[in-house]
Amino acid sequence: MVISLLSPNKISQVESRRESLASELNVRLLDRANLIATKAVDHIMAELHQNMTKGSINCKMTSQHMAFTLLGATIFGDTFLAWLKSTIYEELLMMVAKDACFWASYSVIPFWKQGFWRYRRLCTELKWLTQDLVQQCSKYRQYRHMEPSANLGMEAGVFLQDNISLQEINGRHNVRDESCGNIMSLLFHGCLTTGGLINNMLMRLVTHPEIQHKIYSEIIMAKKGSEDKAQPVVEKMPLLWATIYESARVMPAGPLLQRCSLKHDLRLKSGVIVPAGAILVVPMQLVQTDDSSWGNDAGKFNPYRFLSKTEKTSASPNMDASIAGHAEELKDQRKCTFVLKDPNKNPAFLPFGSGARACVGQKFVTQGVATLFASLLEQYEVRLRSGSKTNSKPSTNYSMSQDFLSSELVFARRNN
Numbered sequence: 001m002v003i004s005l006l007s008p009n010k011i012s013q014v015e016s017r018r019e020s021l022a023s024e025l026n027v028r029l030l031d032r033a034n035l036i037a038t039k040a041v042d043h044i045m046a047e048l049h050q051n052m053t054k055g056s057i058n059c060k061m062t063s064q065h066m067a068f069t070l071l072g073a074t075i076f077g078d079t080f081l082a083w084l085k086s087t088i089y090e091e092l093l094m095m096v097a098k099d100a101c102f103w104a105s106y107s108v109i110p111f112w113k114q115g116f117w118r119y120r121r122l123c124t125e126l127k128w129l130t131q132d133l134v135q136q137c138s139k140y141r142q143y144r145h146m147e148p149s150a151n152l153g154m155e156a157g158v159f160l161q162d163n164i165s166l167q168e169i170n171g172r173h174n175v176r177d178e179s180c181g182n183i184m185s186l187l188f189h190g191c192l193t194t195g196g197l198i199n200n201m202l203m204r205l206v207t208h209p210e211i212q213h214k215i216y217s218e219i220i221m222a223k224k225g226s227e228d229k230a231q232p233v234v235e236k237m238p239l240l241w242a243t244i245y246e247s248a249r250v251m252p253a254g255p256l257l258q259r260c261s262l263k264h265d266l267r268l269k270s271g272v273i274v275p276a277g278a279i280l281v282v283p284m285q286l287v288q289t290d291d292s293s294w295g296n297d298a299g300k301f302n303p304y305r306f307l308s309k310t311e312k313t314s315a316s317p318n319m320d321a322s323i324a325g326h327a328e329e330l331k332d333q334r335k336c337t338f339v340l341k342d343p344n345k346n347p348a349f350l351p352f353g354s355g356a357r358a359c360v361g362q363k364f365v366t367q368g369v370a371t372l373f374a375s376l377l378e379q380y381e382v383r384l385r386s387g388s389k390t391n392s393k394p395s396t397n398y399s400m401s402q403d404f405l406s407s408e409l410v411f412a413r414r415n416n
């Protein structure tokens, strides 16, 4: 495990970087999360409208691209959405991600393999492109400084607004390389995991049309009750959130979590002692589908496990009567409402890890994915293309073990 090789000094550096990133994502970003996600989602939807003219859409490619755009727009802001090289950047990022673990598995540099040198060239190109993007953000910031009245919506990215990256990138060469490395690592991890979650959500929605239909009603109802019609009020969509959590539960982004206590032996509740330095491995999928934590239907997709019902004493007068086509459901929803449970209350819910090294991106990525699906499902019904199979065995495309289902989907435009 990497951390066991670090000196105490390095460990405190890692901890302080983790804290800066966490506060960047969870404090500053969350204030603007809706705006950023909505802007990125508008961009994704515009592309989707164009692609729909070509007929069906590949689930794997689409989810990967949605994740890339969502994260790119969050990290780099408007500059990313206008950047002409983003398509080539996405291709390169995915090519490098595909091969990275394979080449890292050699204990000596495999200089005799041509493939390795090809991979190294791709990494160098990726680094140059990352630097180019960071430079564009930097120029954009200077321009904004000169033109304070210009209001282009988002600023030049969340991480690039303060000393996390730009100061370092403008500094010494090796620090610049390290910063690019950090940005690329975040993009690798973020794109693969977020792409996996979006992919899994899409497949669950097409195989459970009744859930998709109910989420659609929820979206329409939330919109009716909201003053700002342009911005989806995802907080009022408990079933959508529950579907995100349930998708992450049934198919986690990675197979294992690892932990290592460097200094002290650990005594588990069962009395077992884990000696200092030993690596503890948690098999995520097993824990997340274990009957003793999740009940008899642990292996089934059931978002309602994350919701609790509250009975209503009287129907609210203005509610939803005008929403055509959903009368039955709305009757149900008048009788009771659903409240979202906190998924992290169940210690067996581990898609984002747990404790001191848990994923720092959880809050903002779930917010982004919720906003994406609220816009998507409001405008489209997602179906499987006739003849296309929901291959239940996902292809492990990346050595990072993120599984993607590659069925063909149709996005049928709704007549809202």
Ligand code: HEM
Pocket: 018, 021, 071, 186, 189, 190, 191, 193, 194, 197, 253, 254, 257, 258, 350, 351, 352, 353, 354, 355, 356, 357, 358, 359, 360, 361, 362, 365
């Ligand atoms: C659906 C999307 C995502 C999933 C499922 C996911 C999952 C995970 C998991 C399982 C871990 C290891 C946690 C542990 O060992 O307890 C992790 C770590 C991490 N994630 Fe994510 N992640 C996602 C998206 C993101 C995004 C978008 C970012 C940032 C842009 C991010 C940043 C991080 C960081 C920095 C760590 C390392 C934390 C540390 O070691 O202290 N993640 N993530």
